[in-house]
Amino acid sequence: MDAVKVFCPATIANISCGFDVLGLALDAVGDEMILKKSAQPGIRITKITGQELPLEADKNVAGVAAMALLDALDHRGGFEIEILKKIKPGSGIGSSAASAAGAVFGINILLDEPFSQQELVPFAMEGEKLASGVAHADNVAPALLGGFTLVRSYQPLDIIKLNTPEELHATILHPQIEVKTADSRKILKTAISLKDGIRQWGNVGGLVAGLYTEDYDLIGRSLEDHIVEPIRSILIPGYEALKQASHKAGALGVGISGSGPSVFALSKGMEQAKQVADAFDKAYADVGVPFEIHVSKINLQGIKILERW
Amino acid sequence: MDAVKVFCPATIANISCGFDVLGLALDAVGDEMILKKSAQPGIRITKITGQELPLEADKNVAGVAAMALLDALDHRGGFEIEILKKIKPGSGIGSSAASAAGAVFGINILLDEPFSQQELVPFAMEGEKLASGVAHADNVAPALLGGFTLVRSYQPLDIIKLNTPEELHATILHPQIEVKTADSRKILKTAISLKDGIRQWGNVGGLVAGLYTEDYDLIGRSLEDHIVEPIRSILIPGYEALKQASHKAGALGVGISGSGPSVFALSKGMEQAKQVADAFDKAYADVGVPFEIHVSKINLQGIKILERW
Numbered sequence: 001m002d003a004v005k006v007f008c009p010a011t012i013a014n015i016s017c018g019f020d021v022l023g024l025a026l027d028a029v030g031d032e033m034i035l036k037k038s039a040q041p042g043i044r045i046t047k048i049t050g051q052e053l054p055l056e057a058d059k060n061v062a063g064v065a066a067m068a069l070l071d072a073l074d075h076r077g078g079f080e081i082e083i084l085k086k087i088k089p090g091s092g093i094g095s096s097a098a099s100a101a102g103a104v105f106g107i108n109i110l111l112d113e114p115f116s117q118q119e120l121v122p123f124a125m126e127g128e129k130l131a132s133g134v135a136h137a138d139n140v141a142p143a144l145l146g147g148f149t150l151v152r153s154y155q156p157l158d159i160i161k162l163n164t165p166e167e168l169h170a171t172i173l174h175p176q177i178e179v180k181t182a183d184s185r186k187i188l189k190t191a192i193s194l195k196d197g198i199r200q201w202g203n204v205g206g207l208v209a210g211l212y213t214e215d216y217d218l219i220g221r222s223l224e225d226h227i228v229e230p231i232r233s234i235l236i237p238g239y240e241a242l243k244q245a246s247h248k249a250g251a252l253g254v255g256i257s258g259s260g261p262s263v264f265a266l267s268k269g270m271e272q273a274k275q276v277a278d279a280f281d282k283a284y285a286d287v288g289v290p291f292e293i294h295v296s297k298i299n300l301q302g303i304k305i306l307e308r309w
Numbered sequence: 310m311d312a313v314k315v316f317c318p319a320t321i322a323n324i325s326c327g328f329d330v331l332g333l334a335l336d337a338v339g340d341e342m343i344l345k346k347s348a349q350p351g352i353r354i355t356k357i358t359g360q361e362l363p364l365e366a367d368k369n370v371a372g373v374a375a376m377a378l379l380d381a382l383d384h385r386g387g388f389e390i391e392i393l394k395k396i397k398p399g400s401g402i403g404s405s406a407a408s409a410a411g412a413v414f415g416i417n418i419l420l421d422e423p424f425s426q427q428e429l430v431p432f433a434m435e436g437e438k439l440a441s442g443v444a445h446a447d448n449v450a451p452a453l454l455g456g457f458t459l460v461r462s463y464q465p466l467d468i469i470k471l472n473t474p475e476e477l478h479a480t481i482l483h484p485q486i487e488v489k490t491a492d493s494r495k496i497l498k499t500a501i502s503l504k505d506g507i508r509q510w511g512n513v514g515g516l517v518a519g520l521y522t523e524d525y526d527l528i529g530r531s532l533e534d535h536i537v538e539p540i541r542s543i544l545i546p547g548y549e550a551l552k553q554a555s556h557k558a559g560a561l562g563v564g565i566s567g568s569g570p571s572v573f574a575l576s577k578g579m580e581q582a583k584q585v586a587d588a589f590d591k592a593y594a595d596v597g598v599p600f601e602i603h604v605s606k607i608n609l610q611g612i613k614i615l616e617r618w
Contacts, residue, residue, distance in 0.1 A: 021511040152515035153508065158530060160518050191500045197536070199462065201510040202330040206461035208514045209469050212521035221467060227506070 003036040004109050005307040008102035009146075009299045010087045011094035012170065012264050013138035016225040016255040017203035021151045023094075025142040026170060028296035031086050031098045032306065033062070035106030038078035043067050050085035061096045061127035062103035068126040069104045073114060079107050091174045092262035097139030100127025105144060105303045117144045117302065121159055133182060139258065146302030148211055165214040168298045169273035171251070173242060173280045174262045176290040179235050184259035187231055196226050216252055216268045223253025223266065236261050238287035242280055249279035270297065312345040313418050314616040317411035318455075318608045319396045320403035321479065321573050322447035325534040325564040326512035330460045332403075334451040335479060337605035340395050340407045341615065342371070344415030347387035352376050359394035370405045370436035371412035377435040378413045382423060388416055400483045401567035406448030409436025414453060414612045426453045426611065430468055442491060448567065455611030457520055474523040477607045478582035480560070482551060482589045483571045485599040488544050493568035496540055505535050525561060525577045532562025532575065545570050547596035551589055558588035579606065 010029040015022040031050075038044065043057040043066045057063030062081055070077075081103055087095040104123045108115050115123075124140035137159060141149040147164035151157075192200075206222035209215070233239040233256060242263050246254045250272050251265035265280070267273040273295045284291050319338040324331040340359075347353065352366040352375045366372030371390055379386075390412055396404040413432045417424050424432075433449035446468060450458040456473035460466075501509075515531035518524070542548040542565060551572050555563045559581050560574035574589070576582040582604045593600050 017510065018514065019510075020507045021514060150511065150514045150518060152511045152527075152531060158515070160515060160527065162514075162518055163521070188503065190503055192503050192506050194497065194499055194501050194536070197501050197506045197509065198329045200506065201326065201328075201513040202459065202461045204510040204514045205327065205330060205459045205471075205517045206467070206469060208517040209459060209471055209521070212472070212518070218461075218469065222461060227503070 001110060001308050003034060003309050004106050004305060005032060005034045006102050006106050007304040007306055008033055008098035009143055009302065011097055011139040011142045012257045013094065014228065014256065014258055016223040016229070016253060017200050017207060019225065019228045020136070020138060022148065022204070022207070023138040023142040024148045024164070025146050025299040025302055026093070026294070026296040027299035029087060029093065029172070029294045031102060032084040033099070033102040033106060034082040035103070035110060036080045037110055038080045041076055041078040043070070044078070044080050045083065046080045047082040048085060051089060053085065053089070061131050062099040064130045065100035065124050065127035066103040066107055068123040069107055069120070072123065073111070075111070079110065088174070090178050090180070092179070092256070092258035092260045093172060093174070094139035094143060094258065096128060096131035097124065097143050100124040101140045101143035101303060103127070109305065118159060120144055122157060142302070144302050147298060147300045150208070162208060163212045164298050164300055165211065165216065167216070167268050169267050169270050170296050170298065171246070171265045171267065171273045171276040171280060172257060172262050172294040173284060174292045175237060176292070177237070177261050179259065179261045184232055184235065188228065189231070192227050199224070199226050219266070220252030223255060225255060229256060232256050232260055236263060237289050238284055239263060241283045241287070245279040245283035246276045249276045251276045270295070310419060310617050312343060312618050313415050313614060314341060314343045315411050315415050316613040316615055317342055317407035318452055318611065320406055320448045320451045321566045322403065323537065323565065323567055325532040325538070325562060326509050326516060328534065328537045329445070329447060331457065331513070331516070332447040332451040333457045333473070334455050334608040334611055335402070335603070335605040336608035338396060338402065338481070338603045340411060341393040342408070342411040342415060343391040344412070344419060345389045346419055347389045350385055350387040352379065353387070353389050354392070355389045356391040357394060360398060362394065362398070370440050371408040373439045374409035374433045374436035375412040375416055378416055378429070378432040381432065382420070384420070388419065397483070399487050399489070401488070401565070401569045401571035402481060402483070403448035403452060403567065405437060405440035406433065406452050409433040410449045410452035411612060412436070418614065427468060429453055431466060451611065453611050456607060456609045459517070471517060472521045473607050473609055474520065474525065476525070476577050478576050478579050479605050479607065480555070480574045480576065480582045480585040480589060481566060481571050481603040482593060483601045484546060485601070486546070486570050488568065488570045493541055493544065497537065498540070501536050508533070508535050528575070529561030532564060534564060538565060541565050541569055545572060546598050547593055548572060550592045550596070554588040554592035555585045558585045560585045579604070
């Protein structure tokens with residue numbers, strides 16, 4: 001095999017109570033990438049369509065992640081990367097993670113899979129580090145593994161793929177404003193009350209239990225965040241209106257995707273998720289900010305191979 | 310039926326990362342109680358053996374919990390309670406919870422079960438309020454429901470019975486010193502760092518996932534507490550020695566039971582739990598504080614009926 005074309009899913013990180021630890025992969029939103037073996041050693045990004053992004057490998061998240069993988073193997077061969085970017089950078093649904101994860105996934109395939117999907121996570125994290133200054137795993141883990149993932153610990157890195165009930169669907173509204181991850185992180189408090197902490201880990205416990213028992217009602221009750229949402233939602237125009245609209249439309253829960261500005265809701269079933277999309281659409285019409293809405297089932301598989309040759 | 314004799318299990322609350330939310334019930338340690346219908350209205354505690362505790366119903370946790378139940382039903386009948394106390398008050402393994410839970414469980418049986426076990430929790434919590442000033446649920450919930458329980462939320466009260474792998478066993482060392490719940494609560498910080506919070510809810514997610522997937526290794530990795538243990542362990546002589554000894558002996562994890570002074574370890578299998586007991590025994594010999602050790606499987610059922618007549 002000399003080349004592979006992959007679908008790299010968008011992802012939702014910081015799922016409500018699961019700030020910094022819980023993420024999930026989407027099915028209907030994502031980039032495409034083509035990875036090819038090349039006679040020229042090293043990583044070259046030959047083409048990027050859909051967005052203006054650096055072609056220099058050491059300035060591109062896909063390039064940096066790919067180089068981290070080759071370094072670990074001490075591999076002297078070369079690869080070319082083409083990126084068809086459909087996820088907008090800065091949207092809060094894992095644009096950089098998709099590129100970083102796609103690069104390491106594709107090259108790993110072309111090298112006959114020296115690494116498991118789990119083992120690829122640290123290389124993809126190098127791409128995240130370039131993008132946001134922090135080598136976080138809560139987008140690259142679901143992009144690579146699919147479904148809901150938990151980053152239990154960073155030192156040592158310990159990532160768990162959780163059970164994901166099949167009827168879970170996501171609705172995402174992306175307001176076309178810029179919220180930089182670094183800025184969004186800066187406004188967080190470095191200390192929280194013990195009381196809020198207890199509520200948060202109670203909800204994480206409830207959410208994980210709900211995922212395993214496929215108890216949608218429990219999942220919904222657990223989708224609460226008393227720590228980050230009250231602060232970050234200030235940066236998202238119309239957040240409260242979206243929250244109320246989605247609850248009225250029957251969503252299980254709603255929250256900020258990643259560090260925003262995208263807002264996500266989870267629903268049981270595609271029909272419900274579409275009704276939430278309608279409710280989002282109506283509620284946001286008055287806000288005066290252009291927006292896009294996506295509806296997607298949860299991607300249980302992660303990155304998918306579309307073609308190989 | 311006019312009378313019932315029940316076994317009321319000891320419980321471990323504040324299980325490592327699950328401070329204030331995660332508890333479990335024990336099988337080999339507990340009180341016995343006899344509840345009898347009486348011609349005289351109200352609650353009377355007729356006998357307490359094993360410990361010196363108040364016989365006045367309104368000063369006794371069992372009495373207060375029982376009265377809360379009767380009030381809710383507006384029930385005018387009467388009940389007599391006998392308590393054979395085997396769990397030492399102040400040991401940190403749910404002595405007051407056992408009495409409160411046993412009282413409401415037994416009376417509920419004698420009244421033909423107007424309430425589910427879940428619905429009994431708030432009445433038993435009234436007993437806890439008398440005992441410690443805080444109506445906490447993390448001991449009474451596992452006492453009533455069995456296994457591992459999660460208090461997801463207090464407002465509204467939302468308690469989830471989690472899956473409990475059958476091979477899980479507990480080893481408990483009870484140093485014979487007094488640590489008052491109220492004092493042990495006072496030394497806690499009211500604020501924590503966001504960073505420690507994230508580690509804590511990552512571990513809660515991992516622990517709950519481990520319980521459902523019966524992944525003992527994941528359970529072990531998740532039994533971490535960077536928030537409460539570093540503070541409360543100061544009050545427990547020899548804590549660090551116990552921790553090291555139990556890890557060496559193969560325990561999955563170790564922590565402070567409730568607000569102490571008891572220390573618990575979880576193990577896979579009875580054999581391992583006994584080896585941990587031996588390690589505890591050796592490690593504590595030098596500390597110079599008298600102690601008791603219990604080994605128990607996890608009680609999956611909660612309070613048990615021993616006899617009825």
